[in-house]
Amino acid sequence: MRWLRHHLIxxxxxxxxxxxxxxxxxIMVLSFNKPSGKYNLSWNEFSLxxxxxxxGVPGVCSSFATSIQIGIISTIVATILGTMIAFALVRYxxxxxSTTNLLIFLPMATPEVVMGASxxxxxxxxxxxxxxxxxxxxxxxxxxxxxxxxxxxxLQGMDPMLEEAARDLYAGPRQVFRYVTFPLVxxxxxxxxxxxxxxxxxxxxxSFFNAGTLVxxxxxxWGAAQRGIPVQxxxxxxxxxxxxxxxxxxxxxxxxxxxxxxxRSAVDMDxxxxx
Amino acid sequence: MTDAARAxxxxxxxxxxxxxxxxxxxxxxxxxxxxGSFFALLGASGCGKTTTLRMVAGLEDPTEGSIxxxxxxxxGLRAFERPVxxxxxxxxxxPHLDIFENVAFGLRRRGIKDVKPAVEQMLDLVELxxxxxxKPSQLSGGQQQRVAVxxxxxxxPDVLLLDEPLGALDLKLRRQMQIELKRIQxxxxxxxxxxxxxxxEAMTMADTVAVMNAGRIEQMGHPADIYETPxxxxxxxxxxxxxxxDGRRTGTSGEFGVIEAHGLSFMVPSDRCFCxxxxxxxxxxxxxxxxxxxxxxxxxxxxxxRLEGRVTDVSYTGVSTQYLIDAPWGQELIVFEQNVVVGxxxxxxxxxxxxxxxxxxxxLDPAPGRGAGIDPEVIEAERVNAHLRVRxxxx
Numbered sequence: 018m019r020w021l022r023h024h025l026i027x028x029x030x031x032x033x034x035x036x037x038x039x040x041x042x043x044i045m046v047l048s049f050n051k052p053s054g055k056y057n058l059s060w061n062e063f064s065l066x067x068x069x070x071x072x073g074v075p076g077v078c079s080s081f082a083t084s085i086q087i088g089i090i091s092t093i094v095a096t097i098l099g100t101m102i103a104f105a106l107v108r109y110x111x112x113x114x115s116t117t118n119l120l121i122f123l124p125m126a127t128p129e130v131v132m133g134a135s136x137x138x139x140x141x142x143x144x145x146x147x148x149x150x151x152x153x154x155x156x157x158x159x160x161x162x163x164x165x166x167x168x169x170x171x172l173q174g175m176d177p178m179l180e181e182a183a184r185d186l187y188a189g190p191r192q193v194f195r196y197v198t199f200p201l202v203x204x205x206x207x208x209x210x211x212x213x214x215x216x217x218x219x220x221x222x223x224s225f226f227n228a229g230t231l232v233x234x235x236x237x238x239w240g241a242a243q244r245g246i247p248v249q250x251x252x253x254x255x256x257x258x259x260x261x262x263x264x265x266x267x268x269x270x271x272x273x274x275x276x277x278x279x280x281r282s283a284v285d286m287d288x289x290x291x292x
Numbered sequence: 293m294t295d296a297a298r299a300x301x302x303x304x305x306x307x308x309x310x311x312x313x314x315x316x317x318x319x320x321x322x323x324x325x326x327x328g329s330f331f332a333l334l335g336a337s338g339c340g341k342t343t344t345l346r347m348v349a350g351l352e353d354p355t356e357g358s359i360x361x362x363x364x365x366x367x368g369l370r371a372f373e374r375p376v377x378x379x380x381x382x383x384x385x386x387p388h389l390d391i392f393e394n395v396a397f398g399l400r401r402r403g404i405k406d407v408k409p410a411v412e413q414m415l416d417l418v419e420l421x422x423x424x425x426x427k428p429s430q431l432s433g434g435q436q437q438r439v440a441v442x443x444x445x446x447x448x449p450d451v452l453l454l455d456e457p458l459g460a461l462d463l464k465l466r467r468q469m470q471i472e473l474k475r476i477q478x479x480x481x482x483x484x485x486x487x488x489x490x491x492x493e494a495m496t497m498a499d500t501v502a503v504m505n506a507g508r509i510e511q512m513g514h515p516a517d518i519y520e521t522p523x524x525x526x527x528x529x530x531x532x533x534x535x536x537x538d539g540r541r542t543g544t545s546g547e548f549g550v551i552e553a554h555g556l557s558f559m560v561p562s563d564r565c566f567c568x569x570x571x572x573x574x575x576x577x578x579x580x581x582x583x584x585x586x587x588x589x590x591x592x593x594x595x596x597x598r599l600e601g602r603v604t605d606v607s608y609t610g611v612s613t614q615y616l617i618d619a620p621w622g623q624e625l626i627v628f629e630q631n632v633v634v635g636x637x638x639x640x641x642x643x644x645x646x647x648x649x650x651x652x653x654x655x656l657d658p659a660p661g662r663g664a665g666i667d668p669e670v671i672e673a674e675r676v677n678a679h680l681r682v683r684x685x686x687x
Contacts, residue, residue: 176382176384178380178381178382178384179384179386179387181351181371181378181380181384182378182380182384182385182386183386183397183401184350184351184370184371184372185349185350185351185371185372185376185377185378185444186372186377186397186398186401186443186444186447187372187373187398187401187402187447188372188397188401189372189401192372192401196397196401197386200388201387201388278430
């Protein structure tokens with residue numbers, strides 16, 4: 018009983034982690050499977066088919082490429098626009114500022130089905146041909162909100178005296194931005210871009226409404242799920258997961274190194290002041 | 293930095309005014325700060341000292357008035373065009389640049405290519421040469437402060453502005469940095485304008501102190517002159533402590549004015565009486581007063597100002613003893629007595645005689661709305677501080 022009381026938190030934590038990661042583990046394991054029938058649901062036999070022949074099934078790689086392309090373009094455009102909006106909202110007082118602040122949040126609060134459907138209605142009314150352009154436009158729209166919120170937080174957290182100090186040290190308005198403001202906001206912008214890309218890559222509902230005949234990776238999987246998902250999808254999903262994991266681990270590693278350097282220098286200073 | 297012969301010029305503020313809506317932060321300030329001086333603007337928060345500094349730096353536009361350095365009008369110049377640099381309150385070091393690049397920032401922005409010798413020399417001046425490649429967050433508060441000074445001074449400004457530069461440091465480090473800053477100022481000979489609310493800091497470092505209140509300068513001069521001869525009730529209370537007694541001028545006796553207060557008469561040197569009417573607030577610093585047991589009344593020197601009272605509180609603070617004494621009319625007076633002899637102190641309830649030399653007395657115009665004498669809360673706070681200081685000195 019006593020043992021249980023002491024270890025309960027650990028047990029629960031492990032249980033939750035297992036619950037979170039079992040689906041991913043299953044996907045990864047099944048990427049090395051050779052399915053016996055149409056459905057890749059139960060273990061049959063070890064095979065590297067999914068990995069050696071990644072693009073072997075028609076549509077897998079092209080839809081993956083489409084999603085990457087849409088993700089990159091919409092992330093870049095949304096990040097630039099969103100960053101500019103964030104600067105405007107934080108730095109300038111103008112009419113309609115608080116309304117803009119409110120409206121920026123709206124796409125995040127609106128159910129995706131509603132947004133997807135209303136965008137579709139809009140494009141149809143405008144007789145705008147559905148395809149990669151409409152999906153990209155839709156993605157830019159919802160990514161902007163996230164970029165604005167992230168960059169705004171970063172900007173608001175910045176000490177205004179830093180820019181004053183730069184001005185005091187002979188930096189003109191452009192130089193202040195280039196050498197002080199931008200480098201300091203950059204981590205926020207990069208974070209926003211990463212988040213934006215993953216949102217775009219992941220999006221199914223809004224894309225599905227506005228894709229026309231275009232097939233993105235999530236749309237492909239959705240379609241394939243009805244006929245039996247090819248093992249290549251598991252391999253690609255594993256790759257995406259590993260890339261994401263690598264990014265997170267790199268960030269952690271860099272942080273850790275930085276903290277270590279800090280502690281080291283603190284020790285240096287200690288010995289320095291004692292001697 | 294090496295050429296001490298570099299022509300430095302006076303900083304002139306002419307009718308400088310800053311209004312934020314209805315609030316007048318700086319009110320028609322006219323002031324000349326001599327070249328090469330260490331000048332302190334001293335005042336409570338909200339008195340307009342920081343706003344004045346920001347206007348000189350170009351970070352705030354004056355509503356009216358002008359700012360000149362020598363003959364050159366800089367009022368219309370923007371911050372980055374002025375030959376003025378600032379040490380900010382929280383240092384405002386660029387967190388993404390290392391110490392070297394922080395110090396080099398101003399030089400690089402002015403297009404100077406070979407910054408290395410200048411930066412190294414500057415870092416040596418503030419004794420941080422070994423830390424050039426550290427990031428600001430890896431430095432202690434005192435080191436960051438020195439980087440901030442180096443970053444401003446490397447540009448050889450005509451005027452260096454310091455905005456409460458020591459506010460974030462602990463007491464011990466602050467003392468150290470006061471001396472350090474004074475040394476640097478003497479080394480480089482640049483005009484330093486130092487804004488602070490700490491009277492001790494202002495008096496220790498500056499050759500000229502200007503006491504600011506409600507957007508105006510109350511009094512300006514050498515620290516000792518201001519302390520010994522305050523000219524307004526505000527200065528008398530803000531810079532150190534004063535015993536202030538309301539009275540009325542009834543005549544003169546030689547070079548002294550005679551002030552009647554509460555049935556007693558006091559002498560004030562005429563040249564220390566800054567009073568326009570016959571209502572006069574009489575003042576004397578607590579350490580100028582001598583406390584005598586009532587039985588030793590005959591020891592009071594002839595001609596001294598004197599009054600009788602009763603001790604209501606004694607606090608021993610190591611170096612000195614602080615007495616609170618009830619005057620016959622109910623006012624509480626404060627007296628510091630140096631502990632030159634061991635033992636033999638008055639105790640609470642003792643009837644005593646206070647006396648002091650007339651030449652230590654000053655006369656002021658009564659301040660409207662501010663009762664003469666010392667606010668009991670101030671005394672209480674001071675007492676707590678004194679105890680803390682004693683304890684601080686022990687460990």
